[in-house]
Amino acid sequence: MxxxxxxxxxxxxxxxxxxxxxxxxxxxxxxxxxxxxxxxxxxxxxxxxxxxxxxxxxxxxxxxxxxxxxxxxxxxxxxxxxxxxxxxxxxxxxxxxxxxxxxxxxxxxxxxxxxxxxxxxxxxxxxxxxxxxxxxxxxxxxxxxxxxxxDIHGIRHAFAAGTALGQHIREFRDDALTRIERREIPVAEFAGPACVCHVVPVSAFSRQDAHGVDALVAAGEKLRSVRGANAFVMSRPRVNLDGVVCVPHPNESTRGYVQLHRNGAVELVYADLLFHSPLDDPGGQSLLPELYEKPLVHGGLPAIVETLAALDVAPPAYLMLSWLVGPVTRIAVERPYNRADFIALPAHLGRISAPPIYLEDFSADPLTVLGPAFDVLWNAVGVAHTQTDFAAADPD
Missing domain, CATH: 3.30.950.30 (Schlafen, AAA domain)
Structure with a gap:
C-alpha cells in the first residue's frame, strides 16, 4: 500500500x-x-x-x-x-x-x-x-x-476469521471499559459518569504488526488538540505500557485522557460530566450530554482522524461510543415552554454501549457519524435524538 x-x-x-x-x-x-x-x-x-x-x-x-x-x-x-x-x-x-x-x-x-x-x-x-x-x-x-x-481450507478459515473480526473488536472495547470501571487508567481517580469513544481500525486486528513507539509519539501530537468539557489543555504524549497517552495538563481539574494503542486503536475518555440540577438531592448532580457531545464533534473525532492519518493507518474502522454511569444518573432534557426535566436513567444501567458504527473512510462529517451514537443515551430516557445545539457558540 x-x-x-x-x-x-x-x-x-x-x-x-x-x-x-x-x-x-x-x-x-x-x-x-x-x-x-x-x-x-x-x-x-x-x-x-x-x-x-x-x-x-x-x-x-x-x-x-x-x-x-x-x-x-x-x-x-x-x-x-x-x-x-x-x-x-x-x-x-x-x-x-x-x-x-x-x-x-x-x-x-x-x-x-x-x-x-x-x-x-x-x-x-x-x-x-x-x-x-x-x-x-x-x-x-x-x-x-x-x-x-x-482452497476449501482457506475458505473455511476466511469465514471463521470474518466472524471473529467483529467479535475481537467488540471484546477490545468491552475489556477497555472494564479497566476504566476498575480505575486501571492512566490518570488520577475520577468520579461520576464518563463517555468513552473508541475508534478501532480494522487493521488493528486483521494484521499482526504493532506500531513503533517513536511513530506513536509523533502521531500522538495530533491528540493534543482534543478539548474536553472544560476546554482542558492536553500535555504532550507520553509513553506507557499500551502505547502513548495524552492527559490534561497538571493544573487542570478534568480527568479525561486519550490513549493511542500500539495496534492503532484510539480510546478517548470524557469525564467530569456532572453539574448540579434543581431536582437533585442536596449535593447531587446530573449529566449534561452537551459536555462531551460538542467537544467530540468539534475536536475529538477530527483529532483522532488526524492521528490515524499521521500514523498511516488507513480506513475502514469501527467507532464505538459507550457510557459508564452511576446507580442514579439524571439526564438534562429540554421540554416545551423553556422547561427542563432531569430524568433518571434506568437504575440497572451501569454501562451503555451504542451499536458500532462502520467508517468506510475518514472524511465523513463528524456530526453525521456521531449523531446516531449520541441518540442511544437519549433513547434511554425516552428522547429520540440528541438535543445539543451544535451550532451554538460555547460560553466563555
Whole structure:
C-alpha cells in the first residue's frame, strides 16, 4: 500500500518515489500498466479486488509499468471523461463480487505534470469477507506474489476469521471499559459518569504488526488538540505500557485522557460530566450530554482522524461510543415552554454501549457519524435524538 492513510493525499511525487526506491508489488500493492476498459479486463481485475478485500486490503496503481514486480515507469493514462470512467469501473467491480463490496473501494486520480493521470484504486479489508467473483464463483486471497484462488481450507478459515473480526473488536472495547470501571487508567481517580469513544481500525486486528513507539509519539501530537468539557489543555504524549497517552495538563481539574494503542486503536475518555440540577438531592448532580457531545464533534473525532492519518493507518474502522454511569444518573432534557426535566436513567444501567458504527473512510462529517451514537443515551430516557445545539457558540 502506498504510505498514505488519506488516499486523496497521494501525489505524483509519491508515485515517483515508488520507482526511485524500487518498491515491489506485495500483499498490499499491485501495479497495472493499462486501464481495464473492456468487460473481460474488468472481470480479471475483480479477482485482484476480491483478493485484497479478503486479505489485508491494498492499492492497485493503474498507469505504472513494472519490471520483475518493481515499479519501473509511469505510463500516463488519458480519459475523455475521467469521472464517468472511474464511476463505471467501481460500479462494475461491485457488481462482480458477492457479497458486493458496498464500501471500501475508492479511486483517486493523480494528475501528472506532463499530462494524463495515474489512478490509485484503494481496496479496504472487508468486514463482509470472504467475497467471491461472480464470473467464476471463486474466492481469492492475496499473497506476497499475487492473487490465488482459495482452497476449501482457506475458505473455511476466511469465514471463521470474518466472524471473529467483529467479535475481537467488540471484546477490545468491552475489556477497555472494564479497566476504566476498575480505575486501571492512566490518570488520577475520577468520579461520576464518563463517555468513552473508541475508534478501532480494522487493521488493528486483521494484521499482526504493532506500531513503533517513536511513530506513536509523533502521531500522538495530533491528540493534543482534543478539548474536553472544560476546554482542558492536553500535555504532550507520553509513553506507557499500551502505547502513548495524552492527559490534561497538571493544573487542570478534568480527568479525561486519550490513549493511542500500539495496534492503532484510539480510546478517548470524557469525564467530569456532572453539574448540579434543581431536582437533585442536596449535593447531587446530573449529566449534561452537551459536555462531551460538542467537544467530540468539534475536536475529538477530527483529532483522532488526524492521528490515524499521521500514523498511516488507513480506513475502514469501527467507532464505538459507550457510557459508564452511576446507580442514579439524571439526564438534562429540554421540554416545551423553556422547561427542563432531569430524568433518571434506568437504575440497572451501569454501562451503555451504542451499536458500532462502520467508517468506510475518514472524511465523513463528524456530526453525521456521531449523531446516531449520541441518540442511544437519549433513547434511554425516552428522547429520540440528541438535543445539543451544535451550532451554538460555547460560553466563555
Amino acid at each position: 502506498i504510505p498514505h492513510a488519506r488516499l486523496d493525499a497521494v501525489t505524483e511525487a509519491d508515485l515517483r518515489a515508488l520507482i526511485d526506491h524500487g518498491v515491489r508489488e506485495s500483499r498490499t500493492l499491485d501495479y497495472k500498466r493499462d486501464w481495464p476498459a473492456g468487460r473481460d479486463a474488468r472481470a480479471e481485475l475483480a479477482k485482484d479486488v476480491c483478493a485484497f478485500a479478503n486479505s489485508l486490503g491494498g492499492d492497485l496503481v493503474f498507469g505504472m509499468r513494472e519490471e520483475g514486480g518493481a515499479a519501473a515507469e509511469i505510463v500516463p493514462l488519458q480519459y475523455a471523461n475521467l469521472d464517468a470512467d472511474l464511476l463505471a469501473l467501481t460500479s462494475a467491480l461491485r457488481d462482480l463480487l458477492e457479497p458486493r463490496v458496498s464500501g471500501g473501494l475508492h479511486a483517486h486520480p493523480v494528475p501528472l505534470a506532463a499530462g494524463g493521470h495515474v489512478i490509485v484504486l484503494r481496496v479496504a479489508p472487508s468486514p463482509a469477507a470472504p467475497h467471491r467473483v461472480t464470473r467464476d464463483n471463486h474466492f481469492y486471497a492475496r499473497t506476497s506474489v499475487g492473487k490465488e484462488p482459495m
